[in-house]
Amino acid sequence: MKNNxxxxxxxxxVDVLLFTIEDDKLKIVLVKRKExxxxxxxxxxxxxxxxxxxxxxxxxxxxxxxxxLKNIFLEQLYTFGELERDPRSRTVSVTYYALxxxxxxxxxxxxxxxxxxxxxxxxxxxxxxxxxxxxIIEYGRNRLGGKVNYSDIAFEFVPEEFTLPQLQRVYxxxxxxxxxxxxxxxxxxxxxxxxxxxxxxxxxxxxxLYRRKEV
Amino acid sequence: MKNNxxxxxxxxxVDVLLFTIEDDKLKIVLVKRKExxxxxxxxxxxxxxxxxxxxxxxxxxxxxxxxxLKNIFLEQLYTFGELERDPRSRTVSVTYYALxxxxxxxxxxxxxxxxxxxxxxxxxxxxxxxxxxxxIIEYGRNRLGGKVNYSDIAFEFVPEEFTLPQLQRVYxxxxxxxxxxxxxxxxxxxxxxxxxxxxxxxxxxxxxLYRRKEV
DNA sequence: TGACTTAGTAGCAATTTTGTACTATGATAA
DNA sequence: TTATCATAGTACAAAATTGCTACTAAGTCA
Numbered sequence: 001m002k003n004n005x006x007x008x009x010x011x012x013x014v015d016v017l018l019f020t021i022e023d024d025k026l027k028i029v030l031v032k033r034k035e036x037x038x039x040x041x042x043x044x045x046x047x048x049x050x051x052x053x054x055x056x057x058x059x060x061x062x063x064x065x066x067x068x069l070k071n072i073f074l075e076q077l078y079t080f081g082e083l084e085r086d087p088r089s090r091t092v093s094v095t096y097y098a099l100x101x102x103x104x105x106x107x108x109x110x111x112x113x114x115x116x117x118x119x120x121x122x123x124x125x126x127x128x129x130x131x132x133x134x135x136i137i138e139y140g141r142n143r144l145g146g147k148v149n150y151s152d153i154a155f156e157f158v159p160e161e162f163t164l165p166q167l168q169r170v171y172x173x174x175x176x177x178x179x180x181x182x183x184x185x186x187x188x189x190x191x192x193x194x195x196x197x198x199x200x201x202x203x204x205x206x207x208x209l210y211r212r213k214e215v
Numbered sequence: 216m217k218n219n220x221x222x223x224x225x226x227x228x229v230d231v232l233l234f235t236i237e238d239d240k241l242k243i244v245l246v247k248r249k250e251x252x253x254x255x256x257x258x259x260x261x262x263x264x265x266x267x268x269x270x271x272x273x274x275x276x277x278x279x280x281x282x283x284l285k286n287i288f289l290e291q292l293y294t295f296g297e298l299e300r301d302p303r304s305r306t307v308s309v310t311y312y313a314l315x316x317x318x319x320x321x322x323x324x325x326x327x328x329x330x331x332x333x334x335x336x337x338x339x340x341x342x343x344x345x346x347x348x349x350x351i352i353e354y355g356r357n358r359l360g361g362k363v364n365y366s367d368i369a370f371e372f373v374p375e376e377f378t379l380p381q382l383q384r385v386y387x388x389x390x391x392x393x394x395x396x397x398x399x400x401x402x403x404x405x406x407x408x409x410x411x412x413x414x415x416x417x418x419x420x421x422x423x424l425y426r427r428k429e430v
Numbered sequence: 431t432g433a434c435t436t437a438g439t440a441g442c443a444a445t446t447t448t449g450t451a452c453t454a455t456g457a458t459a460a
Numbered sequence: 461t462t463a464t465c466a467t468a469g470t471a472c473a474a475a476a477t478t479g480c481t482a483c484t485a486a487g488t489c490a
Contacts (some may be wrong), residue, residue, distance in 0.1 A: 009266050010227050010264060010266060012225050012227060012307055049225060049296070049307070051224050051225060051305050052298070053298075054296050054297055054298060055294065055296035055307070056296075076293060076294065078291060079270065079291065079294045079309050081264070081269050081270035081271075081309065082269055083267070083268075083269060090266050092227055092264070092270070092307075092309070094294050094296070094307070146365075150361075163437085164437085164438085165436080165437070165438095180478085180479065180480065180481095181437085181438075181439095182438085182439070182440085182441095182479095182480085182481095183477090183478065183479070183480085185438080185439085186477090186478090187478095198487095200487070200488095201487090201488085202435085202436075202487075202488075203434075203435065203436085203487075203488045203489065204434075204435040204436035204437075204486080204487060204488070205435075205436055205437045205438080205485060205486040205487050205488095206436095206437080206486070206487055207436080207437055207438080208437085208438090378468085379468085379469085380467080380468070380469095395447095395448070395449065395450090396468085396469075396470095397448095397449085397450090397469085397470070397471085397472095398447070398448070398449085400469080400470090401446095401447095402447095415456070415457095416456090416457085417456080417457075417466085417467075417468095418456080418457045418458065418465075418466065418467085419455080419456065419457070419465075419466040419467040419468075420454065420455040420456055420457095420466075420467055420468045420469080421455070421456060421457095421467095421468080422467080422468055422469085423468085423469090
């Protein structure tokens with residue numbers, strides 16, 4: 001923070017990695033670009049930062065404009081500032097990751113041109129992405145994996161009422177490894193409480209529904 | 216990342232939290248402001264991001280210009296973008312934290328106006344800082360505490376050859392709690408190797424010197 | 431009604447963490 | 461030259477956690 005030398009030619013963008021889990025796969029919301037560089041490619045939903053909004057507000061706006069979602073989990077990820085990230089101008093991107101369960105996302109009536117794409121596929125390189133967005137997603141995916149163990153982000157991927165097998169699956173997908181049922185339950189039980197309801201209708205024993213316990 | 220609407224009035228700054236441990240206390244490098252807002256107050260060393268440099272290069276420049284230090288540990292911390300952070304103009308600050316052992320810092324011949332200040336004192340509010348820098352330091356100090364357990368940052372605070380009691384002290388200061396000698400040694404021993412030298416001259420049993428083991 | 435499939439639990443073995451108590455060694459001072 | 465001091469370093473048991481296996485439970489479906 002020093003003398004701001006007159007006019008600045010550096011743009012500030014805010015991009016969002018909106019993750020969800022659907023069909024037992026980690027997926028991310030991407031938008032199809034309609035403009036000049038990388039036209040037709042998928043990219044992260046992003047906005048140019050306005051002078052009148054904070055970074056987080058810009059991230060919320062980005063999510064809201066594309067998907068209609070409000071009040072979802074949103075946390076800053078990293079800021080990317082390589083020189084040639086954007087061919088148009090020097091752009092610094094502050095990235096956020098957002099998490100939601102797929103139910104909310106379906107219900108929110110997203111734009112056309114908004115797609116849910118498998119993160120694994122993207123990392124394998126299948127849909128090639130605009131800018132450096134593949135690298136950003138790779139970074140975000142790794143952070144997500146690390147965060148599972150020392151935070152409660154897993155709950156963001158399930159609805160308010162969920163079964164323990166559902167929640168366990170979320171952990172397994174984020175961690176990339178299978179967990180033992182008995183241990184998972186011992187670990188998670190202090191954090192949840194039964195709602196009294198059951199999830200029935202499956203061709204096997206029904207499971208209890210839980211909610212997240214306060215504090 | 217979207218249409219960059221003509222001229223932008225948002226400045227990008229890069230500020231650095233340069234931590235070290237001296238006299239058994241976590242300290243941070245601050246500079247005394249010589250200019251308009253908060254003149255005379257302490258502030259984090261920072262620079263305005265240049266169009267021709269990456270964020271990390273700007274952070275390195277900030278460290279080098281103030282302290283002369285090169286090639287030190289540097290990692291991005293967080294990006295702050297509240298509206299009223301800087302009274303002069305809307306400024307987004309990308310912050311980095313840097314770590315060094317106090318020996319290097321002394322040897323580097325820092326500027327006048329560069330001070331090493333106790334982080335605990337700052338958090339208690341003693342030297343009041345410019346801008347939102349106290350909050351930034353608080354955030355950085357917490358992250359540092361968390362990082363100790365799943366990274367090797369503690370090694371950055373000691374010289375190449377160090378004793379295990381020295382290294383343990385670093386852990387204790389960063390974690391804010393005392394560790395059991397025996398446990399600490401079991402935990403750390405796979406990461407270090409003896410140099411064959413001893414640190415002698417103390418009025419008690421001398422201790423072996425170690426270095427960090429490769430990979 | 432019995433087979434199937436997943437939900438949920440019991441409990442032991444292996445490992446890690448926590449904690450205490452001991453021995454070791456150079457400097458210092460009588 | 462020897463006892464004392466202060467910290468370095470080690471041994472080992474108790475407690476907690478994790479890893480793993482094997483069981484019982486309860487709906488649906490043929």
